[in-house]
Amino acid sequence: MLKEFKEFALKGNVVDMAVGIVLGVAFGAIIKSLVDDLLMPPLGLVLGSADFTNLFMIIKEGASPGPFATLAEAQKAGAVTVNYGLFINTIVNFVIVAFALFLVIRNMNELRRRMEKPEAEAAPDTKECPYCLSTIPIKATRCPNCTSELKS
Incomplete structure (x- = not known):
């Protein structure tokens, strides 16, 4: 059984997959830093620090009646809420991350094309x-x- 596990763990596909996962995590950290440190500060300045977190709709009142100023207060009171503000934030974050990823991959592909220019035909x-x-x-x-x- 130990021999079979060793064969499985040291197969080329498993090692390649592990390397891909590690590189994926590292690439994810680069994209996160690009979004958080480079794109979000100017975007926050332009949008005036727009935050949709506290946009919600109460479906059922909790132990104490509303109105609630924040989503945290409503949840603390046990109210059942539809958190459409969090959903909007998630969509905005996705669009920003997808755009940042697009820019990085586009530039990497352009760099690869420049490096792989075919030599002039002899x-x-x-x-x-x-x-x-x-x-x-x-x-x-x-x-x-x-x-x-x-x-x-």
């Missing part, structure tokens, strides 16, 4: 004899196979 160094159709050096003036004289 000039051909052979040609075909028009008489016997064999391949000969491009600078040849006479075909070595059929001895025909070639025009340049």
Whole structure:
């Protein structure tokens, strides 16, 4: 059983998957930092620190009657609420993270394209004899196979 586990754990696919997960976590941290540290401060400045957390609708009153100023107060009182403000915040965060991820991947793909530019195609160094159709050096003036004289 230990031998089987060792074979499973050391298979190439498992190791590749582990490396992918570790890189995914690290990449997630980079995207989170990009969103939290670079994109959100100017966006918060533009939006005036918009926060939809305390937008909710009470379905059923709790132990103490409302009105409640915050969602935390309503939940503490035991009220059943529809938290549409949290849902809006989640959607906004998703859009921001998706856009940041798009920018990072777009730039990475552009960098990859620049690095993988195909080298200029080399000039051909052979040609075909028009008489016997064999391949000969491009600078040849006479075909070595059929001895025909070639025009340049």
